[in-house]
Amino acid sequence: MRIAVDAMGGDYAPAEIVKGALKAAAVYPDIHIILVGQKDKIMEHIPGQKLGPNLEIHEASEVIAMDEHPAAAIKKKKDASIVVATSLVKEGTADALVSAGSTGAQMAAALLGLGRIKGINRPAIGTVIPTLQAGKLLIDVGANPDAKPVNLLQYGMMGSIYAEMILGIKKPKVALLNIGSEEGKGNELVQEAYELLKNSSLNFIGNVEGRDIPYGAADVIVCDAFVGNIVLKTIEGMASSLFQLIKEKITANSARKLGALLIKPGLKEIAHTLDYSEYGGAPLLGVNGTSVICHGSSKEKAIFNAIRVAKECVEEKIIDKITAQLEKSTEI
Numbered sequence: 001m002r003i004a005v006d007a008m009g010g011d012y013a014p015a016e017i018v019k020g021a022l023k024a025a026a027v028y029p030d031i032h033i034i035l036v037g038q039k040d041k042i043m044e045h046i047p048g049q050k051l052g053p054n055l056e057i058h059e060a061s062e063v064i065a066m067d068e069h070p071a072a073a074i075k076k077k078k079d080a081s082i083v084v085a086t087s088l089v090k091e092g093t094a095d096a097l098v099s100a101g102s103t104g105a106q107m108a109a110a111l112l113g114l115g116r117i118k119g120i121n122r123p124a125i126g127t128v129i130p131t132l133q134a135g136k137l138l139i140d141v142g143a144n145p146d147a148k149p150v151n152l153l154q155y156g157m158m159g160s161i162y163a164e165m166i167l168g169i170k171k172p173k174v175a176l177l178n179i180g181s182e183e184g185k186g187n188e189l190v191q192e193a194y195e196l197l198k199n200s201s202l203n204f205i206g207n208v209e210g211r212d213i214p215y216g217a218a219d220v221i222v223c224d225a226f227v228g229n230i231v232l233k234t235i236e237g238m239a240s241s242l243f244q245l246i247k248e249k250i251t252a253n254s255a256r257k258l259g260a261l262l263i264k265p266g267l268k269e270i271a272h273t274l275d276y277s278e279y280g281g282a283p284l285l286g287v288n289g290t291s292v293i294c295h296g297s298s299k300e301k302a303i304f305n306a307i308r309v310a311k312e313c314v315e316e317k318i319i320d321k322i323t324a325q326l327e328k329s330t331e332i
Contacts, residue, residue, distance in 0.1 A: 001030065003310050004094035007037035008063045008081040009101020011297045014038075017100065018045040020303025025055045027304070031311060034094055036060050036085040060084040063101075066296065070104030074112065082106055086113040089289045096290035096310040098281060100298040103142055106291060107284060114289035117319065119326035122147065123286030124155045125225070125293055126162055128279040129235060133216025135279055137163050137172075140225040141232045142293075143284065147224035149192035152176070156202050158285040158322055159220035165316040166309070167219070171203050175218030177227060178207035189224065197222070239274045243267075280305030283313055285322070290314055 005021050007014045014037060025033050032054045035042050039057050043049055051057070060081040064073045074083050082101050086109040088094040099106050107123070116123060124140035139159040144151065156174045163172035176194055178186040183194065185207060197204045208217045210231060223231070246267070250260040272278065280302065281292035292310045294302055313319075 002032045004034045004085040004088045004097040006099035007035040009099040016299040019300035023304045024307040037081040064105045070108040098292045100294035110287040110291045120286040127282035131216035141228040145226040152193035153196040172219035174220045175208040177223040280309040
């Protein structure tokens with residue numbers, strides 16, 4: 001298996017990207033990792049300036065910055081690392097790609113370079129979020145702010161396949177994110193999507209509210225990207241602020257500091273559960289190739305886990321299974 005890694009994308013590129021790739025190359029010797037980017041900058045972070053047997057560098061001279069217009073940038077910068085990495089997948093040189101760079105640029109490169117799976121109108125980003133019942137999939141969290149009912153149905157289908165194949169959940173419970181749990185709630189989009197999901201072959205359990213998400217009420221939570229991105233970033237912000245508040249309060253005086261030593265192991269376990277880097281990247285589902293999107297602030301652990309996610313997607317033939325499901329579906 002060959003996985004292309006955009007070494008120049010992300011807030012901490014290329015240092016942390018290279019570290020994550022090196023760790024993955026060591027842990028998974030059966031994977032061949034292709035670091036895509038500016039060779040001289042990448043080599044600065046290779047110990048002893050020597051590449052391992054399952055690691056190589058593919059030169060790409062340009063980088064797309066986070067603040068550049070995605071579509072314009074990939075057309076102008078033909079030799080940008082994300083464009084080149086996507087081309088490697090399109091050509092069959094790589095089986096998957098991983099990037100922590102501009103999400104918009106990665107999406108644009110995937111749509112133009114890989115195209116959509118036949119039957120999918122719009123791709124979606126599905127990300128695993130921590131809950132009291134282990135990780136659950138939230139989809140879409142950033143691909144399409146303006147979705148149609150049929151798109152939400154497709155998100156549910158793709159998310160269900162991903163949850164079963166990658167998260168190991170048998171017959172995943174699919175729910176629609178709404179402002180109320182009762183049927184008939186919400187705007188026109190979710191009301192129409194509800195009917196489509198209810199009449200599909202999915203294990204649809206109805207609506208869930210935002211407060212239900214942390215309790216793991218559903219295995220796959222479907223929404224449009226505008227809502228999904230707000231939910232995702234609210235969860236990230238709440239988790240970060242909560243731990244900051246806990247740290248301040250339990251170390252406020254000597255007596256509390258003593259007690260803090262006793263609960264420290266438990267706090268570490270909670271922090272581990274809520275750490276986004278443990279879940280790796282978010283697959284861009286619906287494009288005709290495996291493209292894993294990472295958080296812009298990803299460091300070594302997150303990149304390592306994103307490569308693991310890409311590996312699992314390829315092994316489980318996620319693209320083929322989504323395609324097969326669409327071919328036999330009569331709902332879409």
